[in-house]
Amino acid sequence: MSEAHHEELPFWRKYIFSIDHKVIGIQYALTSLVFLFFGFCLMMLMRWQLAYPGQPLPLIGEWFSDESMVGGRMLPEFYNQLGAMHGTIMVFMGVVPLAVGAFGNYVLPLQIGAPDMAFPKLNMASYWIFLPGGLFMLASFFVPGGAAQSGWTSYAPLAEITVPGKTLFTGQTMWLVGMVFLITSSLLGAVNFLTTTIQLRADGLTWMRLPFFVWAQFVTSFLLLLAFPPLEAAGILQLMDRVAGTSFFLPSGLVVSGEPLQVAGGGSALLWQHLFWFLAHPEVYVLILPAMGIVGEIIANNTRKPLWGYKSLVYSTIFLGFMSFLVWAHHMYLTGMGTAINAFFQTTTMIISIPSVIILSALLISLWGGSIRFNTPMLFALGFLPMFGIGGLTGLPLGLSTPDIHLHDTYYVIGHFHYVVAPGTIFALFAGIYFWFPKITGRRMSETLGKIHFFGSFAMMNGIFMPMLWQGLAGVSRRLWDGGVTYAHAQEVLPLNKVMSYSAWTLALFQLPFIFNLFWSIWKGRKVDDNPWEATTLDWATPTPPPHGNFETIPVVYRGPYEYSTPGHITDFFPQHQPEGA
Amino acid sequence: MSADHTADVQKEVRLYIAVFAAVAILTLANVAASYMTSRAIPGVTIAMMIAAVNAVLVARYFMHLPSEGRIIRMVLGITALFFVVLMLLIVFAMANEQGAPLQVPPPVQESGHHVS
Amino acid sequence: MSSAAIRYIDSVRPDTGLYNGKLGVWLFLASEAMLFGALFSTYALLRVGAPAGTWPVGASVLSVPLATVNTMFLISSTVTMLLAWAACKTRDRAKFKLYLGLTVLLGAVFLAVKLFEYNLKFHHHLYPSTNTFLGLYFTMTGLHGLHVFGGIVVNAYLWGPGSKMWDTAPDQFTNRIETAGLYWHFVDLVWIFLFPVLYLT
Numbered sequence: 001m002s003e004a005h006h007e008e009l010p011f012w013r014k015y016i017f018s019i020d021h022k023v024i025g026i027q028y029a030l031t032s033l034v035f036l037f038f039g040f041c042l043m044m045l046m047r048w049q050l051a052y053p054g055q056p057l058p059l060i061g062e063w064f065s066d067e068s069m070v071g072g073r074m075l076p077e078f079y080n081q082l083g084a085m086h087g088t089i090m091v092f093m094g095v096v097p098l099a100v101g102a103f104g105n106y107v108l109p110l111q112i113g114a115p116d117m118a119f120p121k122l123n124m125a126s127y128w129i130f131l132p133g134g135l136f137m138l139a140s141f142f143v144p145g146g147a148a149q150s151g152w153t154s155y156a157p158l159a160e161i162t163v164p165g166k167t168l169f170t171g172q173t174m175w176l177v178g179m180v181f182l183i184t185s186s187l188l189g190a191v192n193f194l195t196t197t198i199q200l201r202a203d204g205l206t207w208m209r210l211p212f213f214v215w216a217q218f219v220t221s222f223l224l225l226l227a228f229p230p231l232e233a234a235g236i237l238q239l240m241d242r243v244a245g246t247s248f249f250l251p252s253g254l255v256v257s258g259e260p261l262q263v264a265g266g267g268s269a270l271l272w273q274h275l276f277w278f279l280a281h282p283e284v285y286v287l288i289l290p291a292m293g294i295v296g297e298i299i300a301n302n303t304r305k306p307l308w309g310y311k312s313l314v315y316s317t318i319f320l321g322f323m324s325f326l327v328w329a330h331h332m333y334l335t336g337m338g339t340a341i342n343a344f345f346q347t348t349t350m351i352i353s354i355p356s357v358i359i360l361s362a363l364l365i366s367l368w369g370g371s372i373r374f375n376t377p378m379l380f381a382l383g384f385l386p387m388f389g390i391g392g393l394t395g396l397p398l399g400l401s402t403p404d405i406h407l408h409d410t411y412y413v414i415g416h417f418h419y420v421v422a423p424g425t426i427f428a429l430f431a432g433i434y435f436w437f438p439k440i441t442g443r444r445m446s447e448t449l450g451k452i453h454f455f456g457s458f459a460m461m462n463g464i465f466m467p468m469l470w471q472g473l474a475g476v477s478r479r480l481w482d483g484g485v486t487y488a489h490a491q492e493v494l495p496l497n498k499v500m501s502y503s504a505w506t507l508a509l510f511q512l513p514f515i516f517n518l519f520w521s522i523w524k525g526r527k528v529d530d531n532p533w534e535a536t537t538l539d540w541a542t543p544t545p546p547p548h549g550n551f552e553t554i555p556v557v558y559r560g561p562y563e564y565s566t567p568g569h570i571t572d573f574f575p576q577h578q579p580e581g582a
Numbered sequence: 583m584s585a586d587h588t589a590d591v592q593k594e595v596r597l598y599i600a601v602f603a604a605v606a607i608l609t610l611a612n613v614a615a616s617y618m619t620s621r622a623i624p625g626v627t628i629a630m631m632i633a634a635v636n637a638v639l640v641a642r643y644f645m646h647l648p649s650e651g652r653i654i655r656m657v658l659g660i661t662a663l664f665f666v667v668l669m670l671l672i673v674f675a676m677a678n679e680q681g682a683p684l685q686v687p688p689p690v691q692e693s694g695h696h697v698s
Numbered sequence: 699m700s701s702a703a704i705r706y707i708d709s710v711r712p713d714t715g716l717y718n719g720k721l722g723v724w725l726f727l728a729s730e731a732m733l734f735g736a737l738f739s740t741y742a743l744l745r746v747g748a749p750a751g752t753w754p755v756g757a758s759v760l761s762v763p764l765a766t767v768n769t770m771f772l773i774s775s776t777v778t779m780l781l782a783w784a785a786c787k788t789r790d791r792a793k794f795k796l797y798l799g800l801t802v803l804l805g806a807v808f809l810a811v812k813l814f815e816y817n818l819k820f821h822h823h824l825y826p827s828t829n830t831f832l833g834l835y836f837t838m839t840g841l842h843g844l845h846v847f848g849g850i851v852v853n854a855y856l857w858g859p860g861s862k863m864w865d866t867a868p869d870q871f872t873n874r875i876e877t878a879g880l881y882w883h884f885v886d887l888v889w890i891f892l893f894p895v896l897y898l899t
Contacts, residue, residue, distance in 0.1 A: 115702040118718045187729050195722045198653060198714060199706050225729045226664050230736035237740065240837050245827030248740065248834075266752070266830040270679075271743055274672045275736055325664050329675060338678035341671075549701025588788050595784050602777040606770060609893075613766050616757065616898035629894035636890045644780055644883045651715040654724045661728040665735040673743055 025106030051501035087152030113202025133181025156249030204557035216293025234275035291428030303370025306562035316355035376450030380431035391420030412472020443525030456510030463503030775804035
């Protein structure tokens with residue numbers, strides 16, 4: 001059915017319950033940025049406790065109830081809640097909704113020349129399932145016993161016996177229900193993205209002419225589609241354990257605080273780990289692939305030359321997505337698995353590093369011989385490369401089961417994955433915001449504020465996460481409420497806690513220019529035309545902002561996505577949809 | 583609608599009824615088989631085999647899977663692969679555990695919680 | 699201003715041979731296969747790991763005859779769904795209403811029997827918490843039941859208010875019935891495995 005509306009929709013259907021992918025994309029962006037900010041605040045609270053364990057939190061300490069902070073001093077239970085929810089919120093309510101829900105929704109249909117997603121109403125449903133799920137998660141802080149506090153990984157049996165209760169309103173149970181909402185939202189979104197990419201590509205837009213961003217979102221959607229359901233199943237099983245008294249994950253003979261647990265038993269705690277990591281490993285590729293897609297677009301555009309190794313990028317992305325399903329138990333090396341299965345997962349883990357390296361290398365080599373423009377999106381894209389490199393390299397000793405014996409559950413792991421997600425993915429997302437802002441608003445964000453944002457964030461991110469690698473090598477465990485103060489092996493590296501905390505709080509200050517820039521530029525930013533970056537892809541071929549339906553007629557595509565500096569062409573960019581001889 | 587079209591659809595309908603009868607009969611056969619075999623492994627095997635045949639009949643004739651095109655078959659093929667990975671690797675991983683493989687301790691016998 | 703419309707809603711895209719809804723529903727079914735697959739894995743693992751003699755025989759706890767009859771109801775509903783789609787293709791509105799109505803009815807009967815079965819268990823003090831087998835029984839059939847319920851809601855909508863599309867866009871409506879039918883067949887497929895796994899082994 002044509003969505004060619006000639007009459008104006010009422011406000012609530014145009015901006016609230018919109019079925020337009022661009023409005024939904026912006027809804028996802030604003031919501032996920034708010035959640036990201038919340039998750040960031042949780043981390044800043046944790047960093048106080050780690051820098052000054054047991055000390056009352058100045059100024060705002062009194063705002064917290066005695067259940068979380070007695071006289072402003074953080075209780076271990078509250079620290080654990082902050083830790084579990086920081087991870088959950090950042091991954092499931094911040095980064096993925098921003099990378100996939102926001103960027104994917106806004107840009108994908110534009111880049112393939114489609115009027116909207118294949119299922120616009122389903123798209124709206126996805127957002128409106130995401131939002132209550134996220135809010136429900138946040139609400140869990142306010143129930144008796146507080147929010148979930150057994151890690152974002154919610155391992156059984158701890159997650160099941162902590163703050164037990166048959167009601168819906170305990171933190172862990174709300175976490176499980178929230179996850180069911182978030183997972184359902186993602187699954188519906190994945191169906192939409194996949195169908196849209198397969199069915200609604202413009203004429204002439206063959207698979208190998210797709211922008212790398214589209215390939216990245218496509219593989220990401222497959223990961224979401226097939227990897228999330230086992231976690232949804234596991235979540236239901238854990239819900240049954242908590243609420244219905246089953247014992248899918250509770251072994252027999254479990255004794256808690258001196259009392260044998262009154263359950264039938266016969267369950268397996270390790271089963272939870274397998275089902276959880278079956279999703280959670282592909283999830284990390286969900287976190288990185290959209291970022292690589294964004295970086296690819298920005299690098300091609302700001303080097304004024306095609307991406308090097310487009311085919312390698314595409315095949316590596318597909319191979320990476322496939323392999324991501326076969327490596328999950330490298331998170332479980334220390335659970336007592338036998339040598340055969342350990343060797344299997346170690347092998348697949350080593351293999352999966354190959355496509356990652358190919359992708360990073362292709363992006364790096366793409367810089368060679370380019371006419372590089374150092375605008376803000378490009379700075380963030382460039383910053384992504386070495387940061388992801390560090391993140392990837394630090395993954396190697398974790399992926400090998402022998403060094404992992406020393407490093408598992410230490411700060412080294414936290415340093416590793418934060419390098420990939422924070423100065424990795426989040427930098428790419430910042431880059432994307434600066435890059436596509438002009439398409440959404442018709443104005444550019446301030447370059448000066450952007451550069452302050454970049455350099456400050458880059459320095460501070462390293463200030464937070466490099467010391468973590470150091471502490472981890474020294475053996476400092478993760479999830480310690482007091483940051484390792486009571487351990488002899490941690491004493492030498494304890495001062496780093498203060499370094500990291502001050503870096504984190506300073507990092508927060510450097511986000512202020514960004515937040516200001518984002519809103520100020522909507523009204524006061526320098527006005528630009530429809531294609532200020534002189535880009536070749538279809539998303540820049542629309543009016544600004546793109547109207548409902550995006551294109552008057554479906555564009556026809558004549559060439560690949562990165563025809564920059566094409567020999568013989570009069571300008572240094574040749575848009576995909578421009579006919580020959582133009 | 584043309585008469586040919588209606589005739590085609592009617593042929594399809596006869597096929598659907600036939601497949602329905604087959605699935606129903608196989609289901610009854612499965613039930614009968616379960617009464618005849620013991621609780622040993624073969625029972626599970628026969629049950630699964632008959633179920634698999636039923637599944638193929640439904641997928642082939644009711645869901646028209648063979649005529650659905652390459653993309654659908656590729657998607658389902660990949661799904662089937664990961665399904666198998668999920669099932670087999672987890673069981674294998676737990677069977678390969680150091681010490682006590684597949685350590686799922688027996689349910690408690692005391693305090694009235696016994697398994698029938 | 700006018701703008702391009704979303705293509706391939708009722709027509710087929712040449713290079714894929716699919717219309718959007720069909721691809722969408724198959725992708726969704728793939729994810730559902732992984733969902734139930736995880737539960738079947740759980741069943742396999744916990745059963746294989748259970749010490750000898752501790753895992754009950756399905757027939758000793760559950761009523762096989764009742765479930766067999768119920769299975770017949772579900773299989774019949776899958777055929778009536780197909781016949782409803784055939785009626786759409788031949789534009790026989792009366793038959794469509796009859797067969798889709800039967801599908802909804804048979805689905806509702808299936809659920810009713812299921813609830814009756816659950817009640818029977820509770821009456822004998824058999825709960826999900828009693829042992830792992832029962833926990834899995836209630837959880838797996840419960841999730842399946844929720845899916846049956848969802849299908850009934852969709853089919854009822856298509857039988858009632860949704861059938862207005864028969865007049866405005868019959869081809870798109872036929873596709874919707876096909877799509878809903880694929881979902882319904884899948885729900886039947888899951889039961890085809892669930893029934894023997896839980897009741898016959």
